[in-house]
Amino acid sequence: MQSVIDAHIHLDMYTEPEQQRILQELNASNVVALICVSNHLKSAGKLLDLSKKDTRVKPAIGYHPEQELPTEEEFLGLWKWMDQKSKHFVAIGEVGLPYYMRKDNPEVNLTAYVELLEKFIMKAAQLDKPIVLHAVYEDAPIVCDLLEKHQVSKAHFHWFKGDEQTVERMIKNGYYISITPDCLYEAEIQKLIQSYPLEQMMIETDGPWPFEREFQGRLTHPHMLHRIVEKIATLKKMNEGQVYQKLLMNTKQFYNLTD
Known part of the structure; x- marks a missing residue:
């Protein structure tokens, strides 16, 4: 086993004993860092605290799209943190569009989520930070439009799934994807691995999300x-x-990991 980095994990969503177990076992697993995405401001705060105790925890700050939109107070609090604590976060994320929530509830106002995402993309450009994206299937072209509009190229589409035309567009624009353990049994992901350049690829667990088969x-x-x-x-x-x-x-x- 050589060294690896988990490019997308929700460390704060594990129980405290699970967090401690994972951190204690990183060295034995040759895992040198965890890119820990947040779901909201409280989540980002937990990750920041964990990163102060263990420098292998690399927090990102964002608002996960598969939930209700933030209140004005939540939004302003998040924005204030982004400006005040940007040096403590390696990226903006996880942000994106609510694909799965809309499948359950077609009445969800997509326009409002697109407007929120555009603000995050503009903030990533302003702070010169990478952006971690939750954007799959027909949502991905919308996100590509926004990234192109604001000339943001340092984009990471985690656990991506989409059509060939969008894949070609993402490759051309230099966007990165990350591959999860479901690549061991999902033909769709295996096809994506074969078509996407290794030079624009990372690996992730998206933990604590559970997996199938051997896992x-x-x-x-x-x-x-x-x-x-x-x-x-x-x-x-x-x-x-x-x-x-x-x-x-x-x-x-x-x-931009130097240690």
């Missing part, structure tokens, strides 16, 4: 990243060591 009933843990590397190397017919090195370098460079 059924198991705590989602960053040690699962090594199985993703194995699968990527197999699908791309590449040397596993080279895949490890490239994924690590991609993530360090994208998130």
Whole structure:
């Protein structure tokens, strides 16, 4: 096992004992850092506290789209934190559009979420921070439009799923994707791995989200990243060591990690 970075994990959503277990086991799993995305201001605060105790925790600040829109007070509080504490966060995220929530409730006002996302994209440009995106299927072209409008190229589409035309557009624009453990059993993700350049790829767990097959009933843990590397190397017919090195370098460079 070579060194890896979890490019997308919700560390604050684990229980405290689970958090401690994961952090204690990182060295044994050769996991050198965790890009920890937040769901809202309270979430970002928890991650900031964790990062002060363990420098391998690299927090991002954002507002997850698969929930009700923030109140004006919540929004202003988040914005104030972004300006005041930007040096403590490696990225803006997780932000995006509420695809799954709209599937359950078609009455959700997409326009309001698009307007909120545009503000986050503008803030990422202002602060010169990478942006972590939740944008899948037909939502992805909307997000690409916004990124292009504001000339933001340092964009990370986590657990991406979408059509070939959007994939080609994302590759051309230099956007990154990250691959989850479901690549071991999902044909859709395996096809994406084969078509997307390794130079624009990272790996993630999206923990504590659970996975199936060999991971059924198991705590989602960053040690699962090594199985993703194995699968990527197999699908791309590449040397596993080279895949490890490239994924690590991609993530360090994208998130400006120097330690």
